[in-house]
Amino acid sequence: MISLALLAFALSLVFTLMVRRAFVRQGIRYGQDVPQRFHFGEVPRMGGLGLLAGWALALAAMPLLQTADMAGNIDSTQLQLPSWLLTLLPAFIGGVLEDMTQRLTVRWRLLLTLLSGLLGWWLLGLAVPRLGFGWTDPIWTSMPWLGVGLALLAVTGLPHAFNIIDGYNGLAGVVALVVCLALAHVALQVGDRELAAMAIALAGATGGFLVWNYPRGMIFAGDAGAYLWGLLIAIISVLLVQRHAAVSPWFPVLLLIYPVWETLFSIYRKLWRGDSPGMADALHLHQLVYRRLVRSVLHEDEAKNMLARNNRTSPYLWSFIALTVVPALLFWRYSTVLLAFCVLFAVSYVVAYVSLVRFKVPRVLRRGRR
Numbered sequence: 001m002i003s004l005a006l007l008a009f010a011l012s013l014v015f016t017l018m019v020r021r022a023f024v025r026q027g028i029r030y031g032q033d034v035p036q037r038f039h040f041g042e043v044p045r046m047g048g049l050g051l052l053a054g055w056a057l058a059l060a061a062m063p064l065l066q067t068a069d070m071a072g073n074i075d076s077t078q079l080q081l082p083s084w085l086l087t088l089l090p091a092f093i094g095g096v097l098e099d100m101t102q103r104l105t106v107r108w109r110l111l112l113t114l115l116s117g118l119l120g121w122w123l124l125g126l127a128v129p130r131l132g133f134g135w136t137d138p139i140w141t142s143m144p145w146l147g148v149g150l151a152l153l154a155v156t157g158l159p160h161a162f163n164i165i166d167g168y169n170g171l172a173g174v175v176a177l178v179v180c181l182a183l184a185h186v187a188l189q190v191g192d193r194e195l196a197a198m199a200i201a202l203a204g205a206t207g208g209f210l211v212w213n214y215p216r217g218m219i220f221a222g223d224a225g226a227y228l229w230g231l232l233i234a235i236i237s238v239l240l241v242q243r244h245a246a247v248s249p250w251f252p253v254l255l256l257i258y259p260v261w262e263t264l265f266s267i268y269r270k271l272w273r274g275d276s277p278g279m280a281d282a283l284h285l286h287q288l289v290y291r292r293l294v295r296s297v298l299h300e301d302e303a304k305n306m307l308a309r310n311n312r313t314s315p316y317l318w319s320f321i322a323l324t325v326v327p328a329l330l331f332w333r334y335s336t337v338l339l340a341f342c343v344l345f346a347v348s349y350v351v352a353y354v355s356l357v358r359f360k361v362p363r364v365l366r367r368g369r370r
Contacts, residue, residue, distance in 0.1 A: 001184075003065055004058055004074075004197055005204035012054025012208025019049045020212060020219040043217060045099045047209050048224025052092065054205030055232070056085060059197065078194045083123040088231055091116040091159055095224030106278035109223070110156065116231055117155035126151040126238050132248045132335030151238045159230030161259035164266060166226045167286050170214030171314040172259075173221065175321055176229040177206045179255050182325055183236050186251065186332050190244040195236055202232050215311040230259075250338035254328040257345045258321050265349065285349065288356040289316050323348075 023044040059081050062074060094112035098104040120126045127147040130137045140146055166172035180203035187196035209225070212218045221229070237252030253260070262285060267277040275281075290313045324345055331337040 001074075001196065001200050004062070005200050005207075007061060007065070008054045008058035008201045008204030009208040010054075011057050012050050012205035013211055014208075015053040016047055016050025016209050016212050016219060019046050020044055022046075043220055045220045045222030046096070046224070047213065047219045047221040048092065048095055048099070048226075048228050050219075051205050051209050051221065051225050051228050052088075054208050055201050055228075056081070058201045058204065062197070074193045074197050079197065080124065084198070084232075084235070087116055087119040087123055087235065088228065089116070090119070091227045091231055092224055095159075095222065095227040099222035099224055110160070113159050113227065113231070114152070114156045116159075117152040120155050120235055120238075121148055121152060124235065124239065125242075126155065126235065127242060128154075128238060128249055129242055130245075130249060132250055132338075154238060155231060155234045157263065158234040158256065158259070159227040161256070161263040162230040162233075163223055163226035164263055164284060165259045165286060165317075166221055167284065168290065168310050168313040169217040170210060170311070171286060171317055172226060172229065173206055173210045173213055174314065174318055175258065176233065177203050177210070178318075178321060178325055179233055180206065180236075182255055182329055183233070183240060183252070185329065186247060187236075187240055189332075190240075190246055192240065192243060195240055195243075198232065199236050202229070202236075214314070217310065246333055248333055248335040248338055250335045250342065251328055251332040254324050254338045254342050254345075257324050257342050258317075258349075261346055261349055265353070285353055285356075286313060286317055288353065289313055 023046045024042070059079060062079065066074075091109075091113040094104060094109050098109060117126075127144065128150040129141065129147050131140050162172050162176065165175065180199040184196040184199035184203065187193070187199060206229070209219075209221065213220065233252075233256070237256070241247050241249045241252065266284060269283070270277050270279060270281070290310070324341065327341045328338065331341075
């Protein structure tokens with residue numbers, strides 16, 4: 001596993017740098033007046049290409065690692081890499097087109113991620129077989145289409161959830177890295193080394209990308225990178241629950257509750273204001289943290305000011321997700337406990353959001369101007 005992670009890291013590191021150099025002027029096309037822009041300069045948004053190359057090529061090299069006795073008892077014939085790549089293809093191509101042109105509408109991007117979900121159901125048999133509660137599971141199993149529908153919802157929606165939180169250097173990347181490591185840990189606990197390999201390879205590729213993304217923000221993951229993270233993590237999560245009855249379906253929900261709840265809450269507040277849920281704005285939690293908490297002035301140059309504040313935003317949210325990852329790893333078998341933590345997170349999120357909107361920031365989190 002370590003060899004696979006290091007290979008994915010090295011490949012992603014090299015390919016992301018190559019992509020940055022090839023698309024260095026592509027950042028010009030990213031509008032200066034879009035509400036979600038919080039950086040200066042022309043930064044390419046094609047990091048997803050480096051992520052995909054690192055993940056896929058590392059897994060494709062598994063037979064060579066087996067020959068060298070470095071594969072960690074993983075059967076490369078069980079990985080089904082071609083099926084995974086075909087499943088990713090529609091959504092990833094849509095993400096690349098959006099990153100290059102900024103003209104692909106939300107409707108088309110949703111349709112493309114839905115197509116990837118349908119391919120996942122067809123090629124990989126994705127379905128959520130149970131809800132983890134004795135009183136609901138007999139009803140759930142009697143209607144298999146419910147499990148297929150929930151799997152499609154997860155694979156279709158999670159890429160867009162990652163895209164929403166991909167607003168500051170290192171934020172979505174570290175979330176993806178931590179989630180992949182947690183999924184790999186539980187997969188190894190239940191003896192599924194193939195799924196663990198998929199997660200470890202994605203974690204390694206994400207690490208290679210983060211070298212260039214945090215703290216300096218030399219390249220962004222873009223829609224393609226966010227879709228890659230969301231699709232792969234959703235597929236790994238569904239297959240982990242589907243294959244192993246010991247794993248509660250609420251384990252991946254708690255792991256991913258931050259991007260999922262951010263998306264649901266964003267849809268709610270936009271509908272409440274009468275706006276389209278697909279309309280971009282600058283009122284997500286990480287953007288409020290940027291404005292309300294990250295206020296220290298470190299340099300006189302305006303661009304460096306923004307870059308420094310950008311880099312300081314992500315650690316606030318990293319500590320936030322630790323509150324969900326730790327209990328998820330401790331109680332991955334117990335649906336009731338996991339559901340309780342999901343509810344606790346949702347309440348805590350709303351309280352934090354309202355406090356930031358009303359400037360009622362806890363004193364311990366305030367940062368005075370220098």
